[in-house]
Amino acid sequence: xxxQVHLDRLLAERGMTLTELADRVGVTVVNLSILxxxxxxxxxxSTLTALCEALDCQPGDLLSHRRG
Numbered sequence: 581x582x583x584q585v586h587l588d589r590l591l592a593e594r595g596m597t598l599t600e601l602a603d604r605v606g607v608t609v610v611n612l613s614i615l616x617x618x619x620x621x622x623x624x625x626s627t628l629t630a631l632c633e634a635l636d637c638q639p640g641d642l643l644s645h646r647r648g
Contacts (some may be wrong), residue, residue, distance in 0.1 A: 586593045587616040604634040
């Protein structure tokens, strides 16, 4: 089982760069890159909330669960 992160798709849909998102959320580009590439082991609710606000989305738009 694994959690999939759909940050690339959301950024593309909104015409936003990772750097711009990092500035809006207050997280480093490196940390967002780790999340985007699926290497993050955890995410704080405060970060998830800030991402959802900056991307105008719900947590389920950003994350999904895939079996296998």
